[in-house]
Amino acid sequence: xxxxxxxxxxxxxxxxxxxxxxxxxxxxxxxxxxxxxxxxxxxxxxxxxxxxxxxxxxxxxxxxxxxxxxxxxxxxxxxxxxxxxxxxxxxxxxxxxxxxxxxxxxxxxxxxxxxxxxx
Amino acid sequence: xxxxxxxxxxxxxxxxxxxxxxxxxxxxxxxxxxxxxxxxxxxxxxxxxxxxxxxxxxxxxxxxxxxxxxxxxxxxxxxxxxxxxxxxxxxxxxxxxxxxxxxxxxxxxxxxxx
Numbered sequence: 068x069x070x071x072x073x074x075x076x077x078x079x080x081x082x083x084x085x086x087x088x089x090x091x092x093x094x095x096x097x098x099x100x101x102x103x104x105x106x107x108x109x110x111x112x113x114x115x116x117x118x119x120x121x122x123x124x125x126x127x128x129x130x131x132x133x134x135x136x137x138x139x140x141x142x143x144x145x146x147x148x149x150x151x152x153x154x155x156x157x158x159x160x161x162x163x164x165x166x167x168x169x170x171x172x173x174x175x176x177x178x179x180x181x182x183x184x185x186x
Numbered sequence: 187x188x189x190x191x192x193x194x195x196x197x198x199x200x201x202x203x204x205x206x207x208x209x210x211x212x213x214x215x216x217x218x219x220x221x222x223x224x225x226x227x228x229x230x231x232x233x234x235x236x237x238x239x240x241x242x243x244x245x246x247x248x249x250x251x252x253x254x255x256x257x258x259x260x261x262x263x264x265x266x267x268x269x270x271x272x273x274x275x276x277x278x279x280x281x282x283x284x285x286x287x288x289x290x291x292x293x294x295x296x297x298x299x300x
Contacts, residue, residue: 110275110296174279
């Protein structure tokens with residue numbers, strides 16, 4: 068079974084600065100997808116960024132980028148120019164690439180990290 | 187609808203009471219998942235539907251938990267004889283069939299059993 072580990076329970080960053088959130092995972096699969104989700108107090112999970120394991124290029128979405136190290140099974144999220152609205156819980160999640168449908172397409176989440184942004 | 191809608195947003199139940207949580211996914215989304223999120227933890231898989239078929243219920247913690255999606259759209263998660271350990275946020279997520287681009291989540295139902 069796949070596992071996702073987020074070892075930092077909390078992080079803090081100064082507004083406009085850069086912060087990196089860590090995530091490691093364990094899998095025997097070679098094809099999979101990785102996601103970062105943001106969960107504000109409203110509780111709705113919002114997709115921040117996704118990475119396909121077969122792509123070597125790191126994904127980027129505006130101020131958000133990832134450092135995907137497949138051999139090390141590491142998937143960190145970098146937030147540049149942090150804003151007050153970035154304060155939330157962030158979850159790293161894994162999806163098997165072997166399933167086009169079915170429960171194998173479920174997400175496996177880490178425990179999350181609480182990010183606070185100091186004005 | 188424009189998003190995944192869940193109701194009620196909050197539910198307080200007395201221990202032993204039955205509850206029903208509703209999820210209205212995005213129209214046309216074939217896949218529907220239920221997750222349970224304990225306080226300060228990540229969501230954990232409960233069950234999966236493809237249209238009206240419940241293809242996996244391996245994450246349901248006990249036989250007190252039951253889910254259905256009779257017409258392949260709205261889904262209901264029912265918990266019978268609630269216990270304190272059932273207190274959590276219950277999240278629903280849906281996607282087109284593959285979900286490789288991620289899933290759309292609802293805002294969840296926070297269940298508190300007293």
